[in-house]
Amino acid sequence: MTFASTPAASGVSTSSPIASVSGLTVRYGTRAILQDLSLDIPEGCVGLLGPNGAGKSTLIKTMLGFLTPASGVGSVLGMNMVLEPLRIRQRVGLMPEVDCHIPGMNAVTFVAYAGELAGMPPAQALRRAHEVLEYCSLGEARYRQVETYSTGMKQRIKLAQALVHGPKLLFLDEPTNGLDPQGRDEMLDLIRDISHGKGLSVIVSSHLLPDIERTCDAVVVMKGGQVMTQGSIAELRGTGQVQYEVDLRAYSEPFVENLKRRDVTLAHSQGSRCRFTFPAGSEKGVGQVLFAAARESGAQVRGFRPAQRSLEEIFMEAVTV
Structure with a gap:
């Protein structure tokens, strides 16, 4: 299966960031969820860490154009996240934390539909759906309705629909949520292969430190809507x-x-x-x-x-x- 590639097939790239924000403030009503936040996310696999309420999901939604910031600027893949949200969403893949399947649809139809929503012609989307389902170890279950899937299978189909249109950047929100040890290992192996084997850039939002340590080259640690530290894991281990x-x-x-x-x-x-x-x-x-x-x-x-x-x-x- 072919993937869109970036120059950083492994490790942390030293080129321009894949995504960046500066002075970003996002409010829900009068409450500031992100406060004057600035960060650069390099190519490669980057972990987005923080306790509950740190603002991780809000940051992802803002970078994808689902939320409008009160102030600040940002870009994803060189595109303005406020002015070009549709272009951004066509070029990135999102694996949300919550289930996103459509009742009554089998897996191949659902994943192909996700490809069409990203702008793919129907025939190409269907062909690609078969490929990504096979890659995610769902080939034999591709004609089953998604609601009959186990938790692990539902996580993998969320990954498949995020990959179907050949994105250059993946956002994975709690990708191992609810998985048993075997399912967790399989998901982490997939993430590692996508980022280090296939060369896609991946942003993994998780509160599970072992998952980040196993898959990521760099981290951004958030708390209270602000960045507390960021950098490559190797560099951060060497500081202090x-x-x-x-x-x-x-x-x-x-x-x-x-x-x-x-x-x-x-x-x-x-x-x-x-x-x-x-x-x-x-x-x-x-x-x-x-x-x-x-x-x-x-x-x-x-x-x-x-x-x-x-x-x-x-x-x-x-x-x-």
Whole structure:
């Protein structure tokens, strides 16, 4: 099956952003849901993270032209999101969080209809519908009515209708919602293949950090209608203070307290394994500090290594500011 392609078949592109907004404010009545929000979304697979009420869905609806901002500007695929919403919607695919099937329609008719709504000729839309249903592992169920589908199948047909017209950009809103472990793995594999194998740009809105970590190259973290942090996951993991994992013979509170007096704080512990945060720029002296603290406290250090910040730590630091 052919896909519309972008230059970023994998990784984060350094070219112009696939979507961007500047000074964006969106209100529901008198309440500001997005407040003076600015961000650039690169090509590749980007995760849109945030707690409930952060404004993720509102941002997607605004970029697709379903909501009109009170102020600010933005573009998607180089098109003005306020002045050219129909052109944008013809060139992007949306997998909504809620079910969107039409009762009484079988899968191939429904997906072909979605293609026609995006401007495809009927014969081309039907041919393409068969292709994307096969790609989404729904080929054998293509003539069944969609309302008879399981939750996992309904999620996959939402992905199929988002792909049918060959978009350059996909918006996926909670794509693993309601899926069992096997269905979740299958969906994440599809997303990974679409973005890294087929070269489409994908924006994944989710509150499930493991899903984002598995599929995305970059993240945007939102809270209260504002962007708290954004960037490639690799870069965000490399920012901030220096962290090391330390293996002890046994957990030692005197060891932890001794390090605390040296401006080294305990970030996490599990059994005899601890993660400590050191002041920035202290990498060369980590071993000396650890063994001095061990000697003075009577603890036994069996090993230590640089620790990589998890996406959960990046997220929590961003939303607890």
